[in-house]
Amino acid sequence: MRRTRFDTDPCPIARVADLFGDWWTPIVLRDALFGMQRFEDFQKNLDVSRATLSSRLARLVDEGLMERVEYQQNPVRHEYVLTEKGRAASDVLIAMWRYGEDHFWPEREQPPLELAFRESRATVRATVVDEITGRPLDPDELRMQRRGRPS
Amino acid sequence: MRRTRFDTDPCPIARVADLFGDWWTPIVLRDALFGMQRFEDFQKNLDVSRATLSSRLARLVDEGLMERVEYQQNPVRHEYVLTEKGRAASDVLIAMWRYGEDHFWPEREQPPLELAFRESRATVRATVVDEITGRPLDPDELRMQRRGRPS
DNA sequence: CAAGTGGGTTCATTTGTTGAACCCACTGTC
DNA sequence: GACAGTGGGTTCAACAAATGAACCCACTTG
Numbered sequence: 635m636r637r638t639r640f641d642t643d644p645c646p647i648a649r650v651a652d653l654f655g656d657w658w659t660p661i662v663l664r665d666a667l668f669g670m671q672r673f674e675d676f677q678k679n680l681d682v683s684r685a686t687l688s689s690r691l692a693r694l695v696d697e698g699l700m701e702r703v704e705y706q707q708n709p710v711r712h713e714y715v716l717t718e719k720g721r722a723a724s725d726v727l728i729a730m731w732r733y734g735e736d737h738f739w740p741e742r743e744q745p746p747l748e749l750a751f752r753e754s755r756a757t758v759r760a761t762v763v764d765e766i767t768g769r770p771l772d773p774d775e776l777r778m779q780r781r782g783r784p785s
Numbered sequence: 786m787r788r789t790r791f792d793t794d795p796c797p798i799a800r801v802a803d804l805f806g807d808w809w810t811p812i813v814l815r816d817a818l819f820g821m822q823r824f825e826d827f828q829k830n831l832d833v834s835r836a837t838l839s840s841r842l843a844r845l846v847d848e849g850l851m852e853r854v855e856y857q858q859n860p861v862r863h864e865y866v867l868t869e870k871g872r873a874a875s876d877v878l879i880a881m882w883r884y885g886e887d888h889f890w891p892e893r894e895q896p897p898l899e900l901a902f903r904e905s906r907a908t909v910r911a912t913v914v915d916e917i918t919g920r921p922l923d924p925d926e927l928r929m930q931r932r933g934r935p936s
Numbered sequence: 937c938a939a940g941t942g943g944g945t946t947c948a949t950t951t952g953t954t955g956a957a958c959c960c961a962c963t964g965t966c
Numbered sequence: 967g968a969c970a971g972t973g974g975g976t977t978c979a980a981c982a983a984a985t986g987a988a989c990c991c992a993c994t995t996g
Contacts, residue, residue, distance in 0.1 A: 636982065637953065638833070640808060644897045646885025647815050647878055654881070657791060657806035658984095664798050667924045673943050682789070683985050688944060709993040711942060719888050724924035725913040727798055729880035730805070734797025737870045746795045748932045758927060759916040762876040764909055768919055771911060773818045773875035779906065781899045788951070788984065807952095824974050834954050839975065860962040862973060 645778070650726065653697055658682060658690045660727060666700065667724050671713040699723060728760045796929070801877065804848055809833060809841045811878060817851065818875050822864040850874060879911045 640648035654660050662676060670676055677687050691714055694700040699720035702712045728749070735745050749758040763770055791799035805811050813827060821827055828838055842865055845851040850871035853863045879900070886896050900909040914921055 638808060640812070641889075645812075645815070646882045646889060646896050646898070648812055648885075649889040650881040650885040651805075651808050651811040654802075655806065655808035655811065656984095657789065657802050660802040660806065661791070661796075661799055664796070668927075668929060674941080677943090683987090684944065685946080685986090686984060689983095709942075709991085721924060722888060723884060724922070724927075726877070726880045726884050728913050728922055728924075728927075729877045730801040731797045733874060733877050734799075734801040737873055738792075738797060738800040744932060745797050746932055747797070747929050750928055750930045752926050752928045755928075755930065758922065760913050760922060761916045762879050762911050762913055763919075765912045766910065768914075771875070771879055771909065773872060773879075775903050776819075776875075776879075776909060777901055777903045777906075778819060778898050779901045781895060781897055809953095825972080828974090834956090835975070836955090836977080837953060840952090860960085860973075 653693070653699075654726065656690075658686060659694070660730065662687070662690050662694070663699070663720070663723055664727055666714065666716050666720065667727060671715060673712075673714070676714075694720070728758075729762055732760045804844070804850075805877065807841075809837060810845070811881065813838070813841050813845070814850070814871070814874055815878055817865065817867050817871065818878060822866060824863075824865070827865075845871070879909075880913055883911045 640652040643649055658680070661680060665676060665679060670679065673687065673691070676682070677684055680687070691700065695702050695714070698717055700714045701717055703715050705711055705713050731749050739745055749760070750756060751758060761770060791803040794800055794803070809831070812831060816827060816830060821830065824838070824842070827833070828835055831838070842851065846853050846865070849868055851865045852868055854866050856862055856864050882900050886899070890896055900911070901907060902909060912921060
């Protein structure tokens with residue numbers, strides 16, 4: 635009766651959902667992308683149970699999104715550093731940010747936080763587009779197909 | 786000891802994570818975006834427990850991503866139709882697709898499924914960009930800030 | 937030698953997921 | 967008019983996972 639896993643599913647969304655499909659993982663990753671690295675910092679900032687945090691970080695290391703790196707000896711201490719794969723997850727997080735700010739606040743209200751460029755401090759508005767045409771993607775115009783031979 | 790909720794969190798990612806933060810919701814939404822509407826179809830296609838599916842669909846209706854619409858009487862039957870808010874979730878799902886296909890298959894392997902345009906059947910490669918400049922977003926160049934008065 | 941720091945693990949309680957079985961309203965078939 | 971089938975659920979017992987609190991350990995600093 636263990637939780638259903640999708641980590642070997644043929645659909646990319648399913649595999650990502652298997653990892654992001656709990657409430658803590660995306661939030662831990664968010665903090666990591668904004669520079670957080672230490673267990674204590676995550677724990678204090680997120681107010682998460684130490685046991686839960688521990689298992690989430692272990693999973694992220696396991697999946698190759700983070701690396702557990704020793705940053706001092708005597709006593710030995712480690713920090714969690716994002717890998718390339720971990721940094722690439724930012725696109726998913728950024729899409730979530732945009733969707734959240736557009737649809738999860740009551741009309742005429744806005745979230746107190748915004749995403750901005752570090753240097754200019756200008757607000758970022760992200761959007762998902764087709765890489766080639768640069769145009770937004772309408773789900774009604776998309777389909778899933780077998781690679782190679784379109785059925 | 787109930788599960789921690791983020792549906793009133795000031796961070797947009799947290800609110801979205803609260804909804805997408807389980808393994809079934811993104812997958813149900815994926816099928817819905819590709820046109821699925823009926824309970825039985827979701828259940829057969831996903832091989833999910835009827836109880837779990839039922840609660841997921843109820844949550845999606847509750848949050849305003851879907852509407853439960855009567856499509857026949859005698860006997861009364863309903864189907865689940867995406868709202869505007871539901872359709873807008875496609876950007877998050879598409880970003881997950883891209884991240885999944887780029888990072889969740891072993892080197893030199895590719896997922897058996899691809900995202901494509903319905904008409905031309907050409908492969909879609911999606912990317913997250915800044916709406917104004919059209920340029921990809923590097924997480925190292927971003928920050929979270931309070932809206933209005935940049936601290 | 938007591939308190940503090942960083943990074944965890946262990947534990948009991950409670951909540952959520954799972955698969956199987958069941959229910960109900962109706963239709964179509966023998 | 968009894969029965970199988972369809973669509974859309976609910977109920978149930980068993981098990982897994984999240985939670986918060988307490989605990990542990992290796993060191994440093996006062």
